[in-house]
Amino acid sequence: xxxxxxxxxxxxxxxxxxxxxxxxxxxxxxxxxxxxxxxxxxxxxxxxxxxxxxxxxxxxxxxxxxxxxxxxxxxxxxxxxxxxxxxxxxxxxxxxxxxxxxxxxxxxxxxxxx
Amino acid sequence: xxxxxxxxxxxxxxxxxxxxxxxxxxxxxxxxxxxxxxxxxxxxxxxxxxxxxxxxxxxxxxxxxxxxxxxxxxxxxxxxxxxxxxxxxxxxxxxxxxxxxxxxxxxxxxxxxx
DNA sequence: TTCTTATTGCAATTAGGTTGCAATAAGAAA
DNA sequence: TTTCTTATTGCAACCTAATTGCAATAAGAA
Ligand SMILES: [Mn+2]
Ligand SMILES: [Mn+2]
Ligand SMILES: [Zn+2]
Ligand SMILES: [Zn+2]
Numbered sequence: 001x002x003x004x005x006x007x008x009x010x011x012x013x014x015x016x017x018x019x020x021x022x023x024x025x026x027x028x029x030x031x032x033x034x035x036x037x038x039x040x041x042x043x044x045x046x047x048x049x050x051x052x053x054x055x056x057x058x059x060x061x062x063x064x065x066x067x068x069x070x071x072x073x074x075x076x077x078x079x080x081x082x083x084x085x086x087x088x089x090x091x092x093x094x095x096x097x098x099x100x101x102x103x104x105x106x107x108x109x110x111x112x113x114x
Numbered sequence: 115x116x117x118x119x120x121x122x123x124x125x126x127x128x129x130x131x132x133x134x135x136x137x138x139x140x141x142x143x144x145x146x147x148x149x150x151x152x153x154x155x156x157x158x159x160x161x162x163x164x165x166x167x168x169x170x171x172x173x174x175x176x177x178x179x180x181x182x183x184x185x186x187x188x189x190x191x192x193x194x195x196x197x198x199x200x201x202x203x204x205x206x207x208x209x210x211x212x213x214x215x216x217x218x219x220x221x222x223x224x225x226x227x228x
Numbered sequence: 229t230t231c232t233t234a235t236t237g238c239a240a241t242t243a244g245g246t247t248g249c250a251a252t253a254a255g256a257a258a
Numbered sequence: 259t260t261t262c263t264t265a266t267t268g269c270a271a272c273c274t275a276a277t278t279g280c281a282a283t284a285a286g287a288a
Contacts, residue, residue, distance in 0.1 A: 015244075026268050031245070033266095049216055051165035051275095052244080073210060084207070091202060091219070096187060098221040102163055105205070107212040129275075140237050145276070147235095165244090166275080 001033050005043055011056035011072065011081040013048065046072060048081065049104055056083050071103035077112035115147050119157055125170035125186065125195040127162065160186060162195065163218055170197050185217035191226035 004012075004020075012020075014034065018027040034055055037043045043055045056072075071088060074081045081104075090101050107113075118126075118134075126134075128148065132141040139147075148169055151157045157169045170186075185202060188195045204215050221227075 018244090027244095028246080028269080029267055047161060047163060047165045049161060051161040051167065053165065071205075073207065073212070075210075086205065088202075088205060091185075091200065093187065093198070093219070093221075095224040095227075096189075096221055097227050098187070098219045100220040102218040102220065104216040105207070105212045106214040106216065107207075107210055110209040113209075113211050132275090141275095142238080142277080143236055 005057040011054045014053045073105045075109035075112050119171040125168045128167045187219045189223035189226050
């Protein structure tokens with residue numbers, strides 16, 4: 001599982017992971033390893049637009065602080081999701097205190113757009 | 115159900131709706147009416163940070179075009195979600211075509227912050 | 229009324245995700 | 259090596275959101 005995330009730069013849904021490791025390990029084990037790796041700061045998770053859970057490798061996270069508050073981009077054609085190493089400004093709202101923003105940009109990736 | 119959304123300015127999760135109309139109508143009916151109202155442009159839906167489905171009244175939608183591409187704000191204390199009538203700039207990405215952004219701002223609402 | 233379509237209730241099912249518990253694997257201590 | 263202890267895994271069962279099939283009822287048009 002460690003190797004799986006080490007070799008890829010894009011995110012992967014839990015559904016796909018369970019399918020990928022089917023026959024090799026139980027789906028409960030997949031969920032548990034993912035939880036462990038997230039707690040250790042190796043990967044981070046987020047919800048896709050359809051509500052499914054996705055995971056991706058962390059680039060600058062430790063088990064004490066997750067630097068995973070970055071936007072993600074999903075291609076509406078092939079479904080691929082990738083982490084964006086950019087930081088967008090958090091808008092200020094009157095009478096409300098905003099401290100986090102969850103952003104999912106949707107469009108077409110390089111492959112699907114050409 | 116129409117009245118329910120007409121009287122409120124915040125979003126409501128489907129779970130809460132099913133609970134609210136329990137005894138009055140079947141949960142399947144709740145889901146079906148919501149689908150219908152969304153198709154008619156009366157309400158719009160989105161996923162919360164936990165993956166649950168939420169609905170809110172549309173202010174400028176028709177059955178032909180949904181103007182529901184606005185950010186939402188969720189209070190991490192009371193869980194309330196509201197539509198934000200602001201539009202944030204869609205960032206440009208190299209080699210990718212971005213046409214939609216799903217944004218959920220998280221923080222504390224006026225009531226919970228004071 | 230009669231025919232036709234739209235809506236609803238209920239049970240069953242699907243799908244993502246979790247929990248309990250026993251079995252096994254891995255490590256440390258002796 | 260042997261023994262004790264902890265961590266990991268498999269499997270079945272369970273939970274909850276959401277969907278589907280189908281019969282029953284309601285609503286409208288003819
Ligand atoms: Mn990421
Ligand atoms: Mn909204
Ligand atoms: Zn693509
Ligand atoms: Zn609040």
